[in-house]
Amino acid sequence: MRRVLVLFAHPVLERSRVNRRLVEAARDLEGVTLRDMYEEYPTLDIDVRREQEMLLRHDVVVFQHPFYWYSVPAILKEWQDLVLEHGWAYGAGGTHLRGKVTFNVVSTGGPASAYRESGYNRFTVRELLAPWDQTAHLCGMRFLAPFVVHASLAVIGEDDVAPARVKYRRLLEALRDDRIDLDRAAAAENLVDSLDHVLAPREVA
């Protein structure tokens, strides 16, 4: 069994429609630890040792957040800057994160069609997450494709998010129970779309 850590960041959860419902998938799930980062650190004053201990106790690290300016809300950047210390996460002696699995769970305002070369956002979400990809790489972690929920501004009611939430929960459970094809998950574009493929048992050649 893999232990899963969800680092969840939303500065104004009161106004959230997507993440507020999506995050319920990670709550009360055995083997999954959910941390509400803005609730933990309202002044962005991150406790580095505590965060590092958290990382040590888990095998999968999920960053769940809305897409803000093609990136993460500030607290996750701060978390990255402080917690991923040289000599701990990377560099000489920085081996503590080796072999762990990581990916982002992202909600975007723009629709899927915008996130492509011909769309008005010109890049795919996966491409825009290149810094996270490379950070994981430097730390010796396995970086999977993001789980992206698009067009969240069009979300009106509970039902609109329900399918994504179900998928999210399936994904977390599969990660926990080691029922996932990591190679496929790493090669995918968006785990929302490729979930069945990623979770399917590999065909024997």
Add this chain to the structure above:
Amino acid sequence: MTDSVLAQALVYLAVAVIFVPIAKRLGLGAVLGYLAGGVVIGPWVLGFVGGEGQHVMHFAEFGVVMMLFLVGLELRPALLWQLRQPIFGLGGLQVVVTAAVVAGGALAVGVAWKAAIAIGLTFAMSSTAIVLSSLSERGLLKTSGGQASFSVLLFQDISVIPILAVFPLLGATVATELTDVTSEAGRPAWLSGLFVLGAVVAVVGLGRYLVRPVFQFLAAAKLREAFTAAALLIVVGIALLMQTVGLSPALGTFLAGVVLADSEYRHELETDIEPFKGLLLGLFFISVGAQIDFGLIGHDPLKIAAIVAASMLGKLSVLYGLGRLFKLDRPARWLLAFSLAQVGEFAFVLLSLGAQRGIFAPDVKSALDAAVAISMVLSPPAFIVLERFVLPRVTERTEERAQDEIDEPGGTIVIAGYGRFGQMVGRMLRANRIPMTILDLDPEIVDIVGRLGIKVYYGDASRTELLHAAGCEHARAFVLAVDDAAVATRIAENVRHHFPNLAIIARCRDRPHYWELRRLGIKHVFRETFGSAYEAGIASLQALGYRANTAHRLARRWRQHEERMLEELGELWGTGDGYFSRVRSGLDEAERLMRDEDPTVFTDRDASWDNESLRADRRPEAAAADDVAS
């Protein structure tokens, strides 16, 4: 001419008021000002003071005693222990070698050997008064050269005891006076030894165990003058005790100073003694100036000049050589040599003793007296030569550069008031290893906090002298944390006035007090309960179910408004209706502001992080483009 005490006081004070500022303005230093003033009022120019000069000088020598007490206060026992090598090594060699060199010179010009030794020992002394005043006036006391000079002076003070014992031996009538030699008071030597030991033990014991409770008692009585009187009592008492057992009073009070250097009353003692010391030292310098016998000098100027030149050059060379031997760097060596080249005030005592004992003739004594006085007058100019011409040449450039460029954070901080507020600030600073001087007027706090191993000085921070003693000149910031609003304002005014560049961080009681302090030009004023009330407000919002981040944002926003209002209301304070109507409108403003900020309440203001405005703004073209693309 001037017989009444008041008239004399008038003359001396006038010198201090007229000559000293002029000398300082000319960059010559206060000591030279006093000396020059003394010459002018002396018998050879204006003749305001005459024969009683000697008398005045005896009295004024007490200034030296006080000065050494103050020097001792600055010198903790541990620091003194560190100086043992320069004191006994450098100081000891200086006395022995200088005495030998001067005696050799005297022998060479035909002085009898006993007289030559006496003169050698006499001329080995330097002037504690002039050197320490000049060094501290120029801020050189803490440099390595200054420390070396100080060590040598200290040893000279110690060596006075054996020198006084040796002098009678050199007298013409040695055999008959042998009994007298053992001690001035006719005690056998072993008893004198016991007395000396007893006196030293008494001084240390009194300083350690009696002064504290007495001062605590006086502090509780809140009597200013009683404190000053007690401080003077300590100095005078110890000086007398030392004299009785035949020790140098200066040495005794120095010892007492060292013993009290660790005490929390140190700054208070400093402030009380300082003005007396200053005046008495001034008096001392004036009487040195007034005593110069220009008649004698005029009679045989070449001889006197030769004595002065030979002795000063001789001393200077010995000092420089010893500086090399003790591996002082070049600037320190030159400082040591130039500062101690004069002959000191103690020479006057030794010369009269020598004449009395018939070691040398009275006319020799007068000539030497004149030479000593001139050498003393020459030392402030020697300092000027050193500073303007010698030091710039021998100081290495690179060193200065490096020091200039380093502008580390840190430096010292003065905290006035170490109650519940000051302690919190102090603990935080202490954790950051920031050196602090803490002042408090409550003997109980001084005692309790002192027991925690934190140094708190007893003293009234509204007194300017105490601010000086606490080192406000060099401090980077002043934390004003006393609880009494009126006292705080008084201190703030004083600090602003005397140290306009010192940053003040002030605690205030309420809004009117806040405005009062702000009007003094203090930027950082903190209402004493604001911080915790602010935190409590945030906790309350969270208890109501607000998200932590939201509660903090609301609180910060409210605080901005609150602070803006505080400044605005400060302008209106005292205008009656205008003030209260602004207070009311301010409340409404805050409410509106909070509603805009509250994410649970939708408004069209402040759209960052807001999805609603994004939803509203999903322009048809963008949507159309999406459709085309997909």
